Amino acid sequence: MTDATSSQISRTSYDTAQARSQALEQKIATDPSGLRMLTGDRPTGALHIGHYFGSLRNRVRLQDAGVETWVLVADYQVITDRDVVGDIRGSVRELLTDYLAVGIDPERATVFAHSAVPALNQLMLPFLSLVTQPELERNPTVKAELQAAGKSAMGGLLLTYPVHQAADILFCHGNVVPVGKDQLPHIEQTRVIARRFNERYAGGQTVFREPDALLSEAPTILGLDGGAKMSKSLGNTVMLRMSADETVKRIKKAKTDSDRQITYDPESRPEVANLLTIASQCTGRTPEEIAGEIGDKGAGTLKMMTAEALNEHLAPIRERRAELEKDPAQLFSILRAGNERANDVANDTLATVREVMGMVY
The missing domain is CATH 3.40.50.620 (HUPs)
Structure with a gap:
C-alpha cells in the first residue's frame, strides 16, 4: 500500500x-x-x-x-x-x-x-x-x-x-x-x-x-512554557484547585515573545495565541477581538487580562471545590x-x- x-x-x-x-x-x-x-x-x-x-x-x-x-x-x-x-x-x-x-x-x-x-x-x-x-x-x-x-x-x-x-x-x-x-x-x-x-x-x-x-x-491548551500540552510534572499548568494569586503568578511566568503588538497568530506566535485562547474561552470573545483591544500594550497586559478572565471564570468552580474538599x-x-x-x-x-x-x- x-x-x-x-x-x-x-x-x-x-x-x-x-x-x-x-x-x-x-x-x-x-x-x-x-x-x-x-x-x-x-x-x-x-x-x-x-x-x-x-x-x-x-x-x-x-x-x-x-x-x-x-x-x-x-x-x-x-x-x-x-x-x-x-x-x-x-x-x-x-x-x-x-x-x-x-x-x-x-x-x-x-x-x-x-x-x-x-x-x-x-x-x-x-x-x-x-x-x-x-x-x-x-x-x-x-x-x-x-x-x-x-x-x-x-x-x-x-x-x-x-x-x-x-x-x-x-x-x-x-x-x-x-x-x-x-x-x-x-x-x-x-x-x-x-x-x-x-x-x-x-x-x-x-x-x-x-x-x-x-x-x-x-x-x-499549550503548556505555559510553550510545550505541546500542559503537564503537572513539568509545572506548566494552571490547576483548577489553585488560588487566584497562584494563577496570576503562573500566568505571569508564561512564555510569550518580544513583539509588543499583540496579534492572534497560532502558527507564528503560538505562546501568545495560547494566552489569547485561554482568555477567549473564559470570556466568550474571540481571540482576535481580545488581541485588537490589547494592541501594542504588550505581553504584560495580555497576561494580566488572561489571569483576570481565568480567575473570574474559575471562581465558582473553586468555591464548590473548597466545599467538596471538606x-x-x-x-x-x-x-x-x-x-x-x-x-x-x-x-x-x-x-x-x-x-x-x-x-x-
Missing part, C-alpha cells in the same frame, strides 16, 4: 467519523434520548485548565443537554505505562473533587472506577480473541504513550490498552464517546471489536452497537454508588456475552 493510498484511507475514515459526529450533535440538540456517553480520565492527580477547556466543560454540556452520562475513573490505566504509581487513592479523591466542582452531577451521571467492576474487565478475554497483535501495535496512541513513558519495551497492559478501552465503552453499551481527532483509532478499534463479536459469536445478532466518536472542537467521605460514597450501578450493568452484559458464546453451564 502506498503512502498516498494510506493517507486517502485515513482521510476517508476521518470524513466518515466527522459526518457521524455531526449527526450526533443534531440528535443531541433535538432528541438526546437513547444516547449514552462514556468518557473518563486516568487518576494521576488534580486536573488543570487543559483538561477543563479540552473535555470537562464539554461533558457537562452533554450531561445538561440530556445525554445519559457515564464517567470512568480509569485507575487500572495508571499502571499501563508507569513503574511508580504513587497515591492512587489520593489521586482518585482529587479527580472526584474536580469532577463535581465543574458540574458533573452524580444524580444524573454514573461515576465509577475500573478496578471496582470485575465483569467489565472480564470482557477483555473474548475481546482479545477478536484482534491481532499487528492491529494493536499499529495503534498510534499506544505508540505515543510508550514514547511518552520513555520506554523501549511495551508492556502487555499498554499493548492491550485499546481493547480495555473497548471494554469500557461496550460494557455499558455506550454509543457516544467525546474524543479529539487523535483518539479516533481507539473508537475505530472499538467499532471493529463490536462488529467482530456480533459476527463471530452472536450469529450476526446485535449484542454490541458500534459507538460513534463525538469529535471535539475544543481548543488545545467531606472526602462523601466523595467516595458517590463513587461507591456509581460502582454499584456499573456492576449491575456489567454483570448483565457479561451474562449476555456468556449466553451467546455458549458458556452458561
Whole structure:
C-alpha cells in the first residue's frame, strides 16, 4: 500500500467519523434520548485548565443537554505505562473533587472506577480473541504513550490498552464517546471489536452497537512554557484547585515573545495565541477581538487580562471545590454508588456475552 493510498484511507475514515459526529450533535440538540456517553480520565492527580477547556466543560454540556452520562475513573490505566504509581487513592479523591466542582452531577451521571467492576474487565478475554497483535501495535496512541513513558519495551497492559478501552465503552453499551481527532483509532478499534463479536459469536445478532466518536472542537491548551500540552510534572499548568494569586503568578511566568503588538497568530506566535485562547474561552470573545483591544500594550497586559478572565471564570468552580474538599467521605460514597450501578450493568452484559458464546453451564 502506498503512502498516498494510506493517507486517502485515513482521510476517508476521518470524513466518515466527522459526518457521524455531526449527526450526533443534531440528535443531541433535538432528541438526546437513547444516547449514552462514556468518557473518563486516568487518576494521576488534580486536573488543570487543559483538561477543563479540552473535555470537562464539554461533558457537562452533554450531561445538561440530556445525554445519559457515564464517567470512568480509569485507575487500572495508571499502571499501563508507569513503574511508580504513587497515591492512587489520593489521586482518585482529587479527580472526584474536580469532577463535581465543574458540574458533573452524580444524580444524573454514573461515576465509577475500573478496578471496582470485575465483569467489565472480564470482557477483555473474548475481546482479545477478536484482534491481532499487528492491529494493536499499529495503534498510534499506544505508540505515543510508550514514547511518552520513555520506554523501549511495551508492556502487555499498554499493548492491550485499546481493547480495555473497548471494554469500557461496550460494557455499558455506550454509543457516544467525546474524543479529539487523535483518539479516533481507539473508537475505530472499538467499532471493529463490536462488529467482530456480533459476527463471530452472536450469529450476526446485535449484542454490541458500534459507538460513534463525538469529535471535539475544543481548543488545545499549550503548556505555559510553550510545550505541546500542559503537564503537572513539568509545572506548566494552571490547576483548577489553585488560588487566584497562584494563577496570576503562573500566568505571569508564561512564555510569550518580544513583539509588543499583540496579534492572534497560532502558527507564528503560538505562546501568545495560547494566552489569547485561554482568555477567549473564559470570556466568550474571540481571540482576535481580545488581541485588537490589547494592541501594542504588550505581553504584560495580555497576561494580566488572561489571569483576570481565568480567575473570574474559575471562581465558582473553586468555591464548590473548597466545599467538596471538606467531606472526602462523601466523595467516595458517590463513587461507591456509581460502582454499584456499573456492576449491575456489567454483570448483565457479561451474562449476555456468556449466553451467546455458549458458556452458561
